[in-house]
Amino acid sequence: MDNKRELIFEATEKIIATKGLQGLSMQQIANEAGVAAGTIYRYFKDKDELIGELRKNVLRVVANHILKNSREGTLEQRFKRIWFNIVDFGRQRTPANLSYEQYIHLPGIDSDPHQTFEKTTFGELHLLFEEGKAEGLFHSLHNKALFAVSLEPAVALGRSIRRKQLEYDKAELELACNLCWQTITKQTKRSYQDYE
Amino acid sequence: MDNKRELIFEATEKIIATKGLQGLSMQQIANEAGVAAGTIYRYFKDKDELIGELRKNVLRVVANHILKNSREGTLEQRFKRIWFNIVDFGRQRTPANLSYEQYIHLPGIDSDPHQTFEKTTFGELHLLFEEGKAEGLFHSLHNKALFAVSLEPAVALGRSIRRKQLEYDKAELELACNLCWQTITKQTKRSYQDYE
Amino acid sequence: MDNKRELIFEATEKIIATKGLQGLSMQQIANEAGVAAGTIYRYFKDKDELIGELRKNVLRVVANHILKNSREGTLEQRFKRIWFNIVDFGRQRTPANLSYEQYIHLPGIDSDPHQTFEKTTFGELHLLFEEGKAEGLFHSLHNKALFAVSLEPAVALGRSIRRKQLEYDKAELELACNLCWQTITKQTKRSYQDYE
Amino acid sequence: MDNKRELIFEATEKIIATKGLQGLSMQQIANEAGVAAGTIYRYFKDKDELIGELRKNVLRVVANHILKNSREGTLEQRFKRIWFNIVDFGRQRTPANLSYEQYIHLPGIDSDPHQTFEKTTFGELHLLFEEGKAEGLFHSLHNKALFAVSLEPAVALGRSIRRKQLEYDKAELELACNLCWQTITKQTKRSYQDYE
DNA sequence: TATGAATGAGTTTTCATTCAT
DNA sequence: CATGAATGAAAACTCATTCAT
The missing domain is CATH 1.10.10.60 (Homeodomain-like)
Incomplete structure (x- = not known):
């Protein structure tokens, strides 16, 4: 069974x-x-396999959460949806999230399940970033760098909220999300204050 | 001896x-x-003490690297120095850096050495962020959130470079750094393109 | 199992x-x-528990041997039966006896299993001694002292026989037993020689 | 030194x-x-030798205490002096006494130092018992048996007092000592009550 | 298929003993 | 002579894995 x-x-x-x-x-x-x-x-087969299978599973779950509804709407809507997906997932005290953070920083990430995870998650984001750059909307940075400046903040914020180092504050998150969006976009017309 | x-x-x-x-x-x-x-x-005394001492030591080393010369110059200079310190440290394949990443995501981070580390590192950054907010230069976000949007990208970039997922590119980093600086500052006059 | x-x-x-x-x-x-x-x-659970359980068991075995049939007959019959039980048990080269002697003289005898043993064994003897004193047959000594003068000899004799320092000699033991009996009783009528 | x-x-x-x-x-x-x-x-030389030397020393000290002034006076005086020496030594919480009890019940008592101890202590008592038997005063029992019935009680009493299982009571000890003396002697004239 | 008792290699830890200073 | 750091063999204990039931 x-x-x-x-x-x-x-x-x-x-x-x-x-x-x-x-x-x-x-x-x-x-x-x-x-x-x-x-x-x-x-x-x-043995403990290693169990852990390995688990890792794969966890990464799959994480990817699903993050990429939920990531294809509908404008670039901005898609970005912001992913951004909030990341925060929301990171905030949870679910086993999946908690064990995810442990797997992710282990030596030997070059391993198979992680590669697949990266491809799945990042493949999707890849498209997003490439599209943005093609439209001349995003800065000409490598995708990894775009992720670092725009989505790592979401990862960190989710974690901080979960760890109670930061209170959950919808308005603050909206602002942070907008800042991240503007960080990657070469916006000129609208001033920053529009968001505050 | x-x-x-x-x-x-x-x-x-x-x-x-x-x-x-x-x-x-x-x-x-x-x-x-x-x-x-x-x-x-x-x-x-035993394995636990060895690991514990090591953890303390690693955190001390990390704090030193990150906060090197973090008090001289203007707010912008200070911020950018720290930003690059983080990237440079994260890029290294030193045992200190590699074991740091493992310690940091373990259950039970509420433990003593980590608290001290947080206070040291973050105390310094705290001052920086508070100063910026007092001057009306930074957005009114909690310090943790300011860190998330402006310095987590540096952490991620350093790691990506170390893992060869991203090539070291001085110009790209300069741009990313400037973007992060602008992310936390309520800049209105200068346009983004100034940096590109 | x-x-x-x-x-x-x-x-x-x-x-x-x-x-x-x-x-x-x-x-x-x-x-x-x-x-x-x-x-x-x-x-x-660990070595300590094993030793502890063993100790309890040994003391139980010892108490059983010593108190065998200790309730039937006259005071004299009961005393003498116990006396010989002690000698007979002490003579044996059984693990129970041999390890008993090691447990008994260890620091920390105040421990639980030993307390229980003392209560079991001595409770029974207590009754015997109290009865004898109530009847005015035994000397007015504390029970510990009565034990010392009348039953410690049995302990020592059993041990000596086991160690081949003394040959087993039914007649000699009978005499010794009678002497011990007379030691605790305020006998006046019968002279000592009756037993020799 | x-x-x-x-x-x-x-x-x-x-x-x-x-x-x-x-x-x-x-x-x-x-x-x-x-x-x-x-x-x-x-x-x-090594731990064994240290323990061995210590054992020898302890036994020497014990023998000295027990046999103190054991040669002066009548048989009765000598016996009673030894009897009380034993009680007094056993009552003490001295290292010598406490470690003595641990050595004495260890496997391998056939070892050298213990043999010597036995010879010294028992040699002296041997003389006493033989003398008593030669005079027709003591019962015809082996010396080990005489020791068991007359002096083991003293050993047990000293120990009980040290362990607070029995209070020190001069009068009770005097009575016990007399009982022990009478146990080994073929007394006919004096009745037991003389001592109470 | 499921169990859980049994295994034994491997881990942490202790401690008598040695030896360079 | 005295020291105490260093040793390494042996102890207690753990745990992934197997296998008879």
């Missing part, structure tokens, strides 16, 4: 989110999932 | 940087440092 | 009896019990 | 008396003695 597999999956995600990858034993997972330790090996 | 202690320290940092915190055994450290396993315990 | 637990128990008791508590390693126990080292930890 | 040797000796005795033989490390001894760990090896 894939039911058991799912149970194991969720149990593992939950433990990683709360206690981290460090103190993660198969017994713990079995207990949390309510199955026997041996059962895990019916669904996953 | 503090020589041995230093050797152990560096060996541990190196291993964490390359293989991560996961597969870190005392024997490995001993081998890398060229000492006997038991020797480590003359300098550190 | 409690089979493994029992195996571990017996192996440990045996090693303590022969080699003492000092050189007692988990590996040794595992070897003697014919199980893997890790298996011990399925049944006992 | 034999001063250092003595320091090490006393430190070891003290630790054994308080914490037992179990948790006894050379470093601990060195700390307690105020010398370096390596220094111990100038005076003792």
Whole structure:
């Protein structure tokens, strides 16, 4: 049954989110999932595979959240939707988000699942950025750099809110989002104050 | 002699940087440092203390790099110096930088050394941001948010360059830096194109 | 199965009896019990718990032996039965007896299992001694003192026989037992020689 | 200097008396003695030798205490002096006494120092018992048995008082001592009550 | 298919002993 | 002589994995 597999999956995600990858034993997972330790090996070759599958899954979930409705509307609407998707996802205390942050900064990110994730997520953003540059609307920066200046702030803001280092404030986020949008666009006519 | 202690320290940092915190055994450290396993315990109570001391040390190093010369010159000069400090540090493949990224996203960051680090680093930036806001130069955002929109991009850019996802390009960085500066400032007179 | 637990128990008791508590390693126990080292930890939290459980068990066994049939018959019959129970148990080269002597003279006897043992064993003897004193048959000494003069000799004799410092001699023991009985009783009519 | 040797000796005795033989490390001894760990090896070949020497020493001290003034006076006076020597020594919380009780019930008592101790102490008592038997005053029991019925009570009483299981009561001890004396003597004329 | 007891290699940690200073 | 840093073998303990039921 894939039911058991799912149970194991969720149990593992939950433990990683709360206690981290460090103190993660198969017994713990079995207990949390309510199955026997041996059962895990019916669904996953070994611990590495379980962790690997989980990583893939987490990245898939993250990509889905971030890219939700990312194709409708104008460039600006699409950008801002993604920007808020990132903030909203980052704010959550879900296992997916919490374990995501642990995976992302591990040595060996060159690994397969992460490559795929990057391609999926970034492929979509790639299109957005390229379009913006083709229209002469965005600055002529590499996409990675465009992401860094316009979307990393969203990642950081979501995290800060989740960690209670920053209160959730719709107006402040709107302003930040607009600033990010303007950062990548070569806007000349409208003045900054329009947004404040 | 503090020589041995230093050797152990560096060996541990190196291993964490390359293989991560996961597969870190005392024997490995001993081998890398060229000492006997038991020797480590003359300098550190146990593994936890070793890791803890290392964490403190890494955070200290990072703070030093980032805040280098952060008090001289105009607000703009100070901001840009810090911005580039962040990029330059993030670009390095030093053990300090590599292990920093692993520490920073672990569960339990509320711990002591990290608090101190935050206070040191952020205290300095705090002053900068407050000054800018007092002068009416910066947007009225919380400091965390100002950091997110103006300095997180630098963190991300440094990392991307180190990971070869982005080539080091002085001009591109200058532009990005200026964009970040403008993002937090309520500039009206100069147009964006001035920087391109 | 409690089979493994029992195996571990017996192996440990045996090693303590022969080699003492000092050189007692988990590996040794595992070897003697014919199980893997890790298996011990399925049944006992750690070495301390194993030793503690063993201690409790040994004390229980000792109490059982000593108090066997200790309630039937006259005061004299009861006393003498206990006296011989003590000698007989002390003579044995059983692990229970051998490890008992090691536990009993360790620092920290105030610990729980020992308290219980004392209460069990001594509670029974308490009744005996109190009865004897109430009848005006025993000397007015504290029970501990009555034990010391009348039953410690039995402990010592059993031990000496076990250690081959004294041959087992039924007649000699009978005499000694009678002497002990007379020691605690305020006998006036019968002369000592009656027993020789 | 034999001063250092003595320091090490006393430190070891003290630790054994308080914490037992179990948790006894050379470093601990060195700390307690105020010398370096390596220094111990100038005076003792290894840990075994140190413990062995200590054992010998302790047994010597014990023998001295017990046999103090054991040769003066009548048989009765000599016996009673020894009896009280035993009680008085056993009552003390001295390292010598506390570690004695730990040594005495260890496996491997057949070892050299203990043999010598037995010979010294028991040799003296041997004479006493033989004399008593030759005079027809003592029961015809083996010396070990005579010791068991007459002096083991003193050992037990001293220990009980030290452990606060029994209060020190001169009169009670006098009575107990007399009972012990009468236990080994074939007294016919005097009745027991004379002592109460 | 599921279990969970058992394994044993691997990990952290201790500690008697050595040896350069 | 004395030191105490360093050693490394051995101890306690953990945990991924296997396998009989």
